[in-house]
Amino acid sequence: MGRTVAVVGGGYGGSLVARELDDVADVVLIDPRDAFVNAAGSLRALTRPDWAPRIFFPFDTLLTRGRFVRDAAVSVDARGVALASGGRVEADYVVLATGSGYTFPGKPRPGVTDTAEALADLRASHEQLAGAGRVLIVGAGPVGLELAGEINDAWPDKHVVVVDRNEQLLPFLLPEVRDDLRTQLDKAGVELRLGAGLASAPPVGPGRAGEFRVATEGGEEITADIWFRTYGLSLNTGWLPGGELTSRGTVPVTERLTVRGYDRMYALGDIVDLPDPKMASYAQQQAQTVVANIGAQLAGERPEAVHPVSPHRRMLIPLGTRGGAGQMPAPGGVAPVSVETVRERKGADLFTAQFARRFRS
Numbered sequence: 001m002g003r004t005v006a007v008v009g010g011g012y013g014g015s016l017v018a019r020e021l022d023d024v025a026d027v028v029l030i031d032p033r034d035a036f037v038n039a040a041g042s043l044r045a046l047t048r049p050d051w052a053p054r055i056f057f058p059f060d061t062l063l064t065r066g067r068f069v070r071d072a073a074v075s076v077d078a079r080g081v082a083l084a085s086g087g088r089v090e091a092d093y094v095v096l097a098t099g100s101g102y103t104f105p106g107k108p109r110p111g112v113t114d115t116a117e118a119l120a121d122l123r124a125s126h127e128q129l130a131g132a133g134r135v136l137i138v139g140a141g142p143v144g145l146e147l148a149g150e151i152n153d154a155w156p157d158k159h160v161v162v163v164d165r166n167e168q169l170l171p172f173l174l175p176e177v178r179d180d181l182r183t184q185l186d187k188a189g190v191e192l193r194l195g196a197g198l199a200s201a202p203p204v205g206p207g208r209a210g211e212f213r214v215a216t217e218g219g220e221e222i223t224a225d226i227w228f229r230t231y232g233l234s235l236n237t238g239w240l241p242g243g244e245l246t247s248r249g250t251v252p253v254t255e256r257l258t259v260r261g262y263d264r265m266y267a268l269g270d271i272v273d274l275p276d277p278k279m280a281s282y283a284q285q286q287a288q289t290v291v292a293n294i295g296a297q298l299a300g301e302r303p304e305a306v307h308p309v310s311p312h313r314r315m316l317i318p319l320g321t322r323g324g325a326g327q328m329p330a331p332g333g334v335a336p337v338s339v340e341t342v343r344e345r346k347g348a349d350l351f352t353a354q355f356a357r358r359f360r361s
């Protein structure tokens with residue numbers, strides 16, 4: 001058995017597996033992008049163009065022994081990965097980590113794989129937003145609230161309205177955390193309207209300036225100058241054989257994170273069929289299980305690491321650089337954390353330092 005590990009997708013989970021196995025295996029990382037995108041920073045990248053380059057980490061510097069192949073996978077089997085360019089990467093182990101897309105500006109638009117183009121997109125949208133006095137955000141999930149916080153931080157005078165069809169704000173969070181977020185948004189003048197789905201989409205495209213009026217399903221009118229859609233995650237599993245996916249389009253995995261039916265093909269992150277939330281922190285935790293199991297197999301041992309699925313959700317939601325709320329693991333479950341913790345662990349730099357270390361930049 002050889003030692004080549006093909007990692008398909010260099011997002012939060014895939015880049016961690018590639019980096020961790022670089023010393024002990026011949027790693028080939030495959031991704032159509034030129035750089036890892038730290039999505040956690042993309043909302044600040046929209047509001048602060050001078051800061052925006054910090055969310056991109058070129059793949060060139062990730063590996064010292066292994067190689068990076070800039071290409072998209074189009075199919076996979078137990079022996080390797082076929083590429084869009086027509087090439088093929090032969091491998092002894094394969095890690096599927098192609099993650100998900102999200103509505104812009106949460107992640108780059110579909111097909112945008114160059115950092116320069118992604119930055120130009122962010123800058124163009126920033127210019128449209130800069131001139132807009134009233135902003136409508138459709139979707140009061142973590143991304144919608146963080147976007148409201150970043151806009152308020154950069155332009156305290158803009159009027160921001162966040163609408164959501166759901167009656168309850170972030171039902172998976174502790175009530176104290178939800179109340180804290182509501183209070184802070186209220187203080188900042190951000191208007192939150194729950195149970196208020198839009199009756200129809202605004203007549204202008206998202207992220208484009210132009211005054212418009214829309215009605216909610218309950219008949220309330222909202223006038224704004226620009227809007228953003230902050231929901232709509234799409235799994236990047238369309239390239240995998242449909243017959244091997246679940247009916248939800250996810251990849252079925254064992255508790256050791258092998259793809260069901262395979263001994264040396266693993267999967268992690270947003271694409272896997274686990275109850276874990278679709279979050280980077282869970283993708284990175286799963287990556288550690290994959291690293292342990294492939295490491296064991298490379299050493300001739302049994303792969304016995306099991307991914308622990310927890311019913312408790314950890315989450316930090318910064319509102320700009322100074323505010324926010326969240327909950328972290330605590331004995332018996334999770335507990336609210338202070339705004340200082342949210343700021344230190346996320347809000348201040350949105351994980352930039354962590355990825356600068358991973359990518360040696």
Ligand SMILES: Cc1cc2nc3c(=O)[nH]c(=O)nc-3n(C[C@H](O)[C@H](O)[C@H](O)COP(=O)(O)OP(=O)(O)OC[C@H]3O[C@@H](n4cnc5c(N)ncnc54)[C@H](O)[C@@H]3O)c2cc1C
Binds near residue numbers: 037073106236
């Ligand atoms: C605005 C925003 C903020 C967020 N903030 C947080 C946060 O603070 N904390 C948190 O835990 N989570 C956060 N998330 C969620 C987090 O971004 C995702 O859970 C995470 O990206 C999933 O990681 P992943 O490793 O599965 O794949 P991804 O990070 O989605 O990366 C997948 C990679 O695969 C590549 N790829 C796709 N198709 C192919 C192919 N066919 N061949 C080869 N490569 C391919 C892509 O180019 C990409 O580089 C946020 C999401 C958004 C949108």
